[in-house]
Amino acid sequence: MSAEFEKLGREAAAANEDYEQYLLRLTELELSARASNAIASRIRAAGFKVLKDLDTFDFTAVAHLSKAKILELARCQWLDQHANVCLIGSPGTGKTHLATALGLAACRAGKRVRFVTAATLVTRLEEAQKLYQLERLRTQLDKVDLLICDELGYLSFSQGGAELLFQVFGDRYERRSLLVTSNLPFAEWSKVFPGERMTEALLDRLTHNCHIFEMNGESFRFRESMKNKKSKKSE
Numbered sequence: 291m292s293a294e295f296e297k298l299g300r301e302a303a304a305a306n307e308d309y310e311q312y313l314l315r316l317t318e319l320e321l322s323a324r325a326s327n328a329i330a331s332r333i334r335a336a337g338f339k340v341l342k343d344l345d346t347f348d349f350t351a352v353a354h355l356s357k358a359k360i361l362e363l364a365r366c367q368w369l370d371q372h373a374n375v376c377l378i379g380s381p382g383t384g385k386t387h388l389a390t391a392l393g394l395a396a397c398r399a400g401k402r403v404r405f406v407t408a409a410t411l412v413t414r415l416e417e418a419q420k421l422y423q424l425e426r427l428r429t430q431l432d433k434v435d436l437l438i439c440d441e442l443g444y445l446s447f448s449q450g451g452a453e454l455l456f457q458v459f460g461d462r463y464e465r466r467s468l469l470v471t472s473n474l475p476f477a478e479w480s481k482v483f484p485g486e487r488m489t490e491a492l493l494d495r496l497t498h499n500c501h502i503f504e505m506n507g508e509s510f511r512f513r514e515s516m517k518n519k520k521s522k523k524s525e
């Protein structure tokens with residue numbers, strides 16, 4: 291308001307607006323600036339690796355992926371229902387891109403989001419445990435409306451690490467949303483989680499009230515690089 295009051299005052303005088311109209315415009319400007327600052331700070335706090343949005347996502351590149359369903363998720367009602375999303379598919383099929391886009395939509399809808407890879411999350415949990423700060427970290431994670439856990443399945447976890455991740459997923463069950471991306475189909479999750487029973491219990495909680503998308507197909511990266519090669523040849 292302090293940055294704009296003089297300019298708006300001159301405009302109001304020139305347009306013969308009364309004081310109430312001037313004050314309304316000034317407060318509206320302040321509110322919209324605050325709202326966009328809040329969105330920007332939620333996006334910063336989320337810790338996305340890249341800022342990829344839905345407008346650059348090519349839905350025709352992923353067979354069987356329903357654009358309508360993804361757009362529906364971008365309206366963020368699933369977060370109020372404490373539902374989860376799983377994106378399963380081979381590398382380069384757009385999982386991180388979509389996860390980020392849904393996370394951005396959540397930030398814009400006023401939700402608190404955290405984006406981490408599964409490996410980083412487990413490392414952080416293990417470190418916090420060593421420093422007797424595990425409860426603090428779990429409380430912090432609990433405040434987040436949407437926890438995005440990217441790249442589950444590339445690295446397997448120690449028994450301790452898997453248990454910590456299991457607790458975090460369990461904490462959120464029916465209270466807060468999770469978005470998990472993985473290159474592994476569910477049947478192979480026991481490869482990264484030690485023990486069939488833990489894997490089963492984890493999958494049970496994660497997939498209850500969950501929107502699951504299989505994004506298998508050719509790698510988008512790979513296909514784009516082939517396209518580039520072909521067009522170079524034909525030049």
Ligand code: ADP
Nearest residue numbers: 346347348351381382383384385386387510511
């Ligand atoms: P994944 O996480 O499944 O390995 P990414 O989301 O990292 O894949 O995608 C790899 C690259 O290809 C990224 O730069 C991403 O933006 C792009 N990409 C993947 N799928 C699509 C798509 N359907 N439309 C547009 N870009 C895509």
Ligand code: MG
Nearest residue numbers: 385386440441
């Ligand atoms: Mg990825």
